[in-house]
Amino acid sequence: MKNKFIKTVSICIIAIAYSGCTDDFVERSAPYSIDSENFFNSEDDYYNALIGAYDMLQSTYANAILGEIASNNTLCGGESATDVIGWQQIDDMVHTPVNSNLKDIWNWMFAGVNRANYILEFKDKTNFEGKEIIIAEARFLRAYYYFELVKWFGPVPLKESRFQLGDETTIPRSSVSDVYAFIEADLIFAANTLDYNAPQIGRATKSSAEALLGKAYLYQDKFTEAAIALENLILNSPHDLETDYDLIFENQGENGIGSVFEVQYTDGEGASFDCLQCSEGNVAVGFSGIRNYNGPQFTSGFSFNIPTQEVYDAFEVNDIRRDVAILDIEAWAAFTGASFGTGFDHTGYFNRKYLPRIRSNDAAGDLNLTNPNNYRAIRFADVLLMAAEAFNRGSIDDSKARLYLNRVRTRATLPDVMSSGNALTSAIYQERRVELVGEGHHFFDLVRTGRGNQIDGFSPNRNEVFPIPFEEIQFSNGNWQQNTGY
Numbered sequence: 001m002k003n004k005f006i007k008t009v010s011i012c013i014i015a016i017a018y019s020g021c022t023d024d025f026v027e028r029s030a031p032y033s034i035d036s037e038n039f040f041n042s043e044d045d046y047y048n049a050l051i052g053a054y055d056m057l058q059s060t061y062a063n064a065i066l067g068e069i070a071s072n073n074t075l076c077g078g079e080s081a082t083d084v085i086g087w088q089q090i091d092d093m094v095h096t097p098v099n100s101n102l103k104d105i106w107n108w109m110f111a112g113v114n115r116a117n118y119i120l121e122f123k124d125k126t127n128f129e130g131k132e133i134i135i136a137e138a139r140f141l142r143a144y145y146y147f148e149l150v151k152w153f154g155p156v157p158l159k160e161s162r163f164q165l166g167d168e169t170t171i172p173r174s175s176v177s178d179v180y181a182f183i184e185a186d187l188i189f190a191a192n193t194l195d196y197n198a199p200q201i202g203r204a205t206k207s208s209a210e211a212l213l214g215k216a217y218l219y220q221d222k223f224t225e226a227a228i229a230l231e232n233l234i235l236n237s238p239h240d241l242e243t244d245y246d247l248i249f250e251n252q253g254e255n256g257i258g259s260v261f262e263v264q265y266t267d268g269e270g271a272s273f274d275c276l277q278c279s280e281g282n283v284a285v286g287f288s289g290i291r292n293y294n295g296p297q298f299t300s301g302f303s304f305n306i307p308t309q310e311v312y313d314a315f316e317v318n319d320i321r322r323d324v325a326i327l328d329i330e331a332w333a334a335f336t337g338a339s340f341g342t343g344f345d346h347t348g349y350f351n352r353k354y355l356p357r358i359r360s361n362d363a364a365g366d367l368n369l370t371n372p373n374n375y376r377a378i379r380f381a382d383v384l385l386m387a388a389e390a391f392n393r394g395s396i397d398d399s400k401a402r403l404y405l406n407r408v409r410t411r412a413t414l415p416d417v418m419s420s421g422n423a424l425t426s427a428i429y430q431e432r433r434v435e436l437v438g439e440g441h442h443f444f445d446l447v448r449t450g451r452g453n454q455i456d457g458f459s460p461n462r463n464e465v466f467p468i469p470f471e472e473i474q475f476s477n478g479n480w481q482q483n484t485g486y
Contacts, residue, residue, distance in 0.1 A: 040122040046134050049119050053141045054202070056112035057263045061284035062105055063148055064375055065305050066090060067440030068351070072455050073433070075345035077306035079291075083344065087304065090466075093457030097470035097486050105152055106469050112145035114162050121161040136193035140204040140212070143186035147216060150179045151444055154465040154483055158182050168476045180220055187213035191229075196237050201255050201264070207237040208261040211378045211386075218386050219448050223394025230387035233260070234404070239380040241411050246324055249353040254374045260383060263375040267359065282354070282375060286368025289356045290329060295338020299356045301368060303343035307438070312349055315434050321412050325437050327352040351438040381408050381435050389428050398424055408435055459485065 039045050068074045069091050076091035078084055086101030095102065119138040123131075149156045155173040157163075163171075174182075190209035198205045210233040217226035233239070240257050247253040255262055268280035289301015307326045315322035327350040329340055356371045384404040392401035398420045405428055406416040412435075417427045432445055443455070452458045462485030473482050 036118070040125045042126065043128040043131070046119065046126070046131060049115070050134050050137060053112065053115040053119060053138055056108060056115060056145070058265060058280070058282075059104075059108040060148065060263060060377075061282055061375065062101065062108070063152070064440030065284040065287060066101065066105070067443050068305055068438060070455070071443035071446060073307060073311045073437055073442045074351065075306045075308060075347065077304045077343055077345045078302060080344050084304070093455065093459065093463055095466065097467040097473065097482060099467070099469070102152075102466050103469040103471070105148070106472065109145045109149045110163065113142055113149075116142035116145065117160065117162050132193055133199065136190045137204045139186040140190040140194070140209050143183045143190070143212060146179060146183050147212065150176055150183070151219070152466050153468055155179065168472065169479050171479075173480050177220075180216055183216050184213065187216065202262065204261065207233055207239055208378065210237070211260045211383050214383070214386055214390070215378075218390055219444075221393070223390045223396065226390035227387060227394060227396055230383055230390060233383055234387060239383070241380055241384075241407065245320055245411060248376070249324070249373075251357070251372070258380040259376055260378040260380055263377050265372050265374055267370045267372040281370035282373045283369060283371075284375075285354045285356045285371035285373045288351045288354050289368070290340050290350055291343045292341030293338065294340070295333070296336050297358060299358055299367060301356055303346070303350075305351050306345050306347050307349040307351060308347055309349075311433070311437055314430070316414055319412050319414055319434065321434060323352075325353055325434075326350070327355065353438045376439065382441070384408050385428060385432050385435060389425070389432075392424050392428060401428065405431055461485065
């Protein structure tokens with residue numbers, strides 16, 4: 001059993017703040033009642049609320065898988081062209097404001113914001129030793145959820161306390177620059193408060209805050225600020241590149257030295273296909289699995305998120321990462337005797353990083369909903385490549401850019417890049433693609449660097465962001481305008 005912070009308790013009381021909760025086995029009236037407004041009376045209350053705020057990270061499986069499908073790294077796949085139609089539309093860049101999967105990302109990320117805001121709204125109610133750590137983690141989480149929202153949807157409403165019914169008609173969508181300023185303030189506070197060592201596995205650290213802060217700066221082309229934040233992490237944190245690339249995405253590689261922030265999953269039950277965000281497991285893993293697979297190491301799945309021939313061929317000769325990142329199913333079947341089926345968009349490749357693995361003690365229920373594979377949300381290799389990009393694109397120091405780029409390439413058994421200027425920029429972009437393939441970053445890398453036209457069907461000045469869900473525009477009663485082109 002994994003000893004992870006996220007799964008230590010199950011709390012009904014936290015749900016009161018968001019959607020209510022029932023208790024089937026208690027049939028008598030409770031002797032007292034605690035509601036959301038008279039909670040936060042002890043350290044345990046704050047701790048449990050923090051678990052509730054972390055819990056919504058598990059729903060970011062959708063962000064990760066769609067970040068690949070929307071890019072030119074993978075095709076949607078699935079059983080047919082109508083299997084999870086919202087994903088298919090995003091793959092083809094024909095999505096509209098009526099898309100249940102985009103609505104999920106909007107709803108779930110704002111649920112995360114609201115849970116963090118719940119803590120912060122009552123941050124001064126009760127004092128205890130160490131409360132500043134919980135507050136800093138809540139601010140990190142709020143920044144994390146808002147960063148996802150601004151990446152996907154552009155301008156979004158900001159609030160420092162819980163959103164209430166009716167706010168959509170009075171609170172405007174804040175500008176992208178204002179949203180990033182809000183994110184920066186939260187992350188600076190978190191970075192200045194937290195330690196490099198987490199009090200429990202899975203909790204945010206100073207490294208997490210510095211990395212996300214550097215990433216937020218990079219997304220705004222604030223290269224000097226990004227270089228400072230990212231290099232501080234590189235020079236002072238305990239993180240480093242793992243020596244064995246083969247193990248990074250295996251169970252024994254979870255929460256390792258190269259993992260700066262990791263979304264924790266377990267094989268616990270609790271989900272159904274009617275409530276995927278309720279899952280304790282990484283739902284994206286089952287969706288990415290090999291259809292009708294029978295063989296060693298892996299289990300079956302639904303054959304979504306299918307790598308393209310183009311991204312397979314993007315790896316240089318002798319790059320040890322290719323066969324860790326992408327499974328050539330024909331070669332694998334010939335070598336192991338495994339059998340498999342084919343689905344829609346079949347290319348012969350699968351996202352090996354997040355394929356479902358055989359487990360010695362499988363959980364009950366639908367195994368595709370209980371995959372315990374953690375999502376490596378921010379890896380040290382990503383930090384090195386972001387720092388390389390900041391130093392290069394900001395015309396700060398190409399020698400440092402090469403240093404950080406070549407640390408990643410050396411582990412991949414590739415020769416050093418010796419170029420400068422624009423040629424070095426291209427090398428960094430290429431390295432990000434192959435190092436991080438399958439991890440949900442590529443669409444946003446293309447968009448933020450003006451390379452969205454590499455995606456089939458991409459329309460400039462439209463597809464850089466996704467549409468606000470139709471219902472949200474309607475509920476706002478004219479307060480919010482739809483994103484351009486939708």
